[in-house]
Amino acid sequence: MITIKYDDSEVQKALAGTSKSFASIRRKALSIIARGTVKAINAGIRETLHSRSGELLKAFRYHVRKDGTANVYPDGEAGSSIFPKTFGLNFGYDGPTKRAQNRPHSFIEIGRQWAESGAYMPDVEKMVEKELSKYWGK
Numbered sequence: 001m002i003t004i005k006y007d008d009s010e011v012q013k014a015l016a017g018t019s020k021s022f023a024s025i026r027r028k029a030l031s032i033i034a035r036g037t038v039k040a041i042n043a044g045i046r047e048t049l050h051s052r053s054g055e056l057l058k059a060f061r062y063h064v065r066k067d068g069t070a071n072v073y074p075d076g077e078a079g080s081s082i083f084p085k086t087f088g089l090n091f092g093y094d095g096p097t098k099r100a101q102n103r104p105h106s107f108i109e110i111g112r113q114w115a116e117s118g119a120y121m122p123d124v125e126k127m128v129e130k131e132l133s134k135y136w137g138k
Helices: 009-014 022-048 054-059 082-091 107-117 121-136
Strands: 002-005 060-064 069-074
Touching (some): 002 022, 022 054, 022 107, 022 121, 054 060, 069 082, 082 107
Antiparallel strands (some): 002 069
16 A cells, blocks of 8 residues: 655645635645556556456555545455455565466556656646636636
8 A cells, every 4th residue: 555645835835815725625636646646556567567467457546535645555346355466466476386486566666656756746736726726716
């Protein structure tokens, strides 16, 4: 699971004189970041795994919490074994035989690196500008 926290001090300064709810903008910003992280993880899965991975590509979800964090996690259907699959494929595993071994693919790290890189800032700035233009009527 990847937990995302966002430094929103610049957004707070921009909204200081408005009545726009800061919590709603924080949730939208975290949603943009988490959605991009899921896309980066899925791109990492496609890039590193060269096998059928449909269940794995559909498994990653995100949830924006009210406390100002977002969680990105694999979520399978009832009875699914997606957590062991995700753990085993991402970190690798050593089985008792050579046939039961797998090298690590590190696709979750690709998502974490994307979230830490700040590649989401143009989208967040665009969203903040849109919200402020709604308030100021520009």
